[in-house]
Amino acid sequence: MTDQSNTPRESRAEIKANIEAKLTLLPDLPGCYIMYNQADEIIYVGKAKNLKNRVRSYFRGAHDTKTTKLVSEIHHFETIITNSDKEALILEINLIQEYKPQYNIKLKNGTMYPYLKITKEKDPQLIITSDVVKDGGQYFGPFPNVHAATNTQQVLHRAYPLRRCPKNEKRACFYYHLGQCIGCCDHEVSQEEYAEQISKIRRFLNGDVAEIKQALQEKMHRAAENMEYEQAADFRDQINYIETTVERQSIMSEDYDNMDVFNYSMDRGYLSIQVFMLRQGSILKRKAAIFPSYGNPEDEVTTFIARFYQEEAQLKPRAILVPSDVDHELLEDFLDLPVSTPLRGKKRSLLELAEKNSKIQLDEKFRLIEMSDKKTKGAVQELAELLYIPQAEYIEAFDHSNTQGSNNVSGMVVYRHGKPERKNYRKFKIKSFEGADEFAATQEVIRRRYSRLLREEKPLPDLILMDGGKIQIRAARDVLENELGIAIPVAGMVKDDRHKTASLMDGYSEELVEVDPRSEAFHLLQRIQEEVHRYAISYHRTLRSKTTFGSILDDIPGVGPKTRTKLLKHFKSLKRIREATTEDITALGIPKPTAERIIESLNESEPTVDSNTVSTS
Structure with a gap:
């Protein structure tokens, strides 16, 4: 049995769903928004008078080419609220200068903030x-x-x-x-x-x-009295500039230059901490942390601050602001820094702003959890009701893939409570036949999968979903009921002419079940079908590339199975072997004449393009 587990990346559908959920939680407040890519790198920073309207605009309607490219790379985003649009501007400037996001640099080329x-x-x-x-x-x-x-x-x-x-x-x-x-x-x-x-x-x-304005006003009046109107106008412009800029x-404010501000919120067993680091009189950086709290929150915040400076000693400021319930004396002794809680004024407003941000982050976390639970739990309940089965909490879905009948494989994905359980995904290489046969492929993978679960006395799924219709459903039921003697509900995910999820086929009546395309159940079916299709075809392409790799090497005189295995393990691809030197290959214990023949043969052949992979579902 060649079942293999894998942990793939999130699908685009999952990323989009997460973004859509966060968009509903955006505040109607000024601040900065930070866009991240799949690798958790900051790719764009912007500011807005109204975060809700501005951030949502990226994911609504049409855009020009460069903005479309930016949006296509956004994996997730976060926001930092500020007291005013001007504060958002200053924060945006500092974030751009620190992280140098690729899209800010491209869109504002040559305009560094001075x-x-x-x-x-x-x-x-x-x-x-x-x-x-x-x-x-x-x-x-x-x-x-x-x-x-x-x-x-x-x-x-x-x-x-x-x-x-x-x-x-x-x-x-x-x-x-x-x-x-x-x-x-x-x-x-x-x-x-x-x-x-x-x-x-x-x-x-x-x-x-005041001093410089008074001096300029006196100069302006003297110039006007002397009928030096051009010079008077210059002084007037300087005064206007001072007043407006x-x-x-x-x-x-200089009062809190080189200072850090800490505040927190606590709710439902989770602690949310916000840190504002102020340098050169402005917020240089914001850090946020949310984690389960198992003790006294005031003590945990005190410990967090102490560890914060142990791990990031280079960021140690001149002083820090903290809420009143944090242990000032302990922190001052440990950090050798002044620790205070302002009661009024601008410093107090900063402390309150940090608390406000911590509450927003915590509220967002809980609301996202609630939305996710509602979406997934509601979806599996709807699906179970549509098929008249007790529950669909544990689902396994299958899809097949081959190239004109060769390299026949299947993929299986697992969903629990409406969410993918990637550690339990499995791959199957079809062994019992050659060629394209949906019925036989389905029978083999169902037989191998569930005979093993029975043998190992592991739980069986509530529902089996086949990426296909009657052929796959009948093959699965035949093995389950007639060979293994078990009754697991089976249904088919039927696609339309554009290879998109269209409807659900009941596994017993073999009739199409009407599913509202706006329902959570339909969206869940879409996610499962896209995921199992992606997983199966990904395995197929990997297997096919290895087969192509081996067949080309087998045609080279002197290259046998052992030599091919050495090359495959070390270089991973034909391209890398083509780029290797004779010394690179002989270092693997391969004779020099054989190494020279390998390089010569591969450089004479054209690179293979994998363009024939198809899914047969």
């Missing part, structure tokens, strides 16, 4: 950069685009100038004469003078704009 940086050197400069590194410099931002960063830089050059000329400049530069350079090229500038200018720049970028947001 920072203003005061360099750490003898004569500091105020420059624009898109890279934040630990070089001792002071960073401010990020800004939504280079234009905004440049305008802010120009305002600061005029109000609080630092060095603008190159280090090797020996005389006063053009900017010095305009009052936009501190003048280290003309005379020695003390560190105290630089420190005063930098302090003013920091206050300005942290929202204290350089404003404080709760997410950018």
Whole structure:
């Protein structure tokens, strides 16, 4: 018996169902959404004023080519809510900069989010950069685009100038004469003078704009009085820019720079923890964890925080915020960090935002579980009622595959409570005959499968589903009832002209059972039929490629079964053997003349394209 187990990837139908379930749970709130691929890699980050509307738009209606490609690769997504659209923008910027998702880079090529940086050197400069590194410099931002960063830089050059000329400049530069350079090229500038200018720049970028606005307003009035209207208009534009752009947001406050925020929610035995890591005055990263709680939640959160910094020591901040019931004294002693619970203000709003996100994540988990249970339990109950059987909690489904009668195989998938149980999938290589014979193939796999279950005294399924109609049903019933003496309900999954699930055939009356295509039972049948078809044809293609591999090697003089087995185990494919050197092959213990013949023969032959695989159901 060649039954084999396997653990395949999720089908596209399962992925789509999971996404559709999560779409119904999206909040009507601002925040960021993060798209992941099958490998759990972040492929796109976006922001939205309304997460529900924006994220749903990706999976509804038609899109252009690039968006269609993005959506086709989405395996799952997550969201992070924020207090405002501006906070969502800042968070989006940081997430894109950290993870560099492939679609953000492609869709926004050349538009990195910039920072203003005061360099750490003898004569500091105020420059624009898109890279934040630990070089001792002071960073401010990020800004939504280079234009905004440049305008802010120009305002600061005029109000609080630092060095603008190159280090090797020996005389006063053009900017010095305009009052936009501190003048280290003309005379020695003390560190105290630089420190005063930098302090003013920091206050300005942290929202204290009163001083510079007042100075610009005075300059604007003087210019107007002197009928220097062009210059007055320039001062007016600078004032407008400061009022509309350089404003404080709760997410950018200097008060909680380099700080981490922890909060949690507890419900139905599960603990949901949210961590916001703030660097350069904005949320750099969010981490979330949901796990069963077996003890006191406050103690478990305390332990989680301590372990968090043991495992990610490089992320250790200057201070952390936690809820009041967490053990502050223990954490301060263990981490050597200030630990506090703010009672009001912006820090309190951040703590509440972390708690809000933890509740949303936990609610989403429970609602998804409930939706999944309703969908699967309701589906198996509907299916049992349609076939007038006691239950259909344990289902086994079969499909056959061959290429014009060769490489005849069958696949079997198992569903319990409406969900795939991949560890119990089985493969069968048909042994009793050659050629295409649906009746005989069905009889062989049913005989082998259920005689073994009887012999090993293992539970029998509630229902057997055959990917086909009367031929498969009659063959299965003949073996079950006449040979094995057992009565297991059998039904057929009948397809339409487009090879899609169309209806259900009762195994006893052999009549088609009407199944509402909008029902959960119909969707379950679709999932099972797609899965068993995919599984059978996947096994067939693997077997066929191995057969082709062996037959080509058998035609080479000097290559016998042992040599072929060595090559098959080591190289896995003809392509890799073609690319190998004589030394690679002789290293397997194969004589050099034989190795040379193998390479010569394979390079003379054309690669085989597997295009004839068909499913016979």
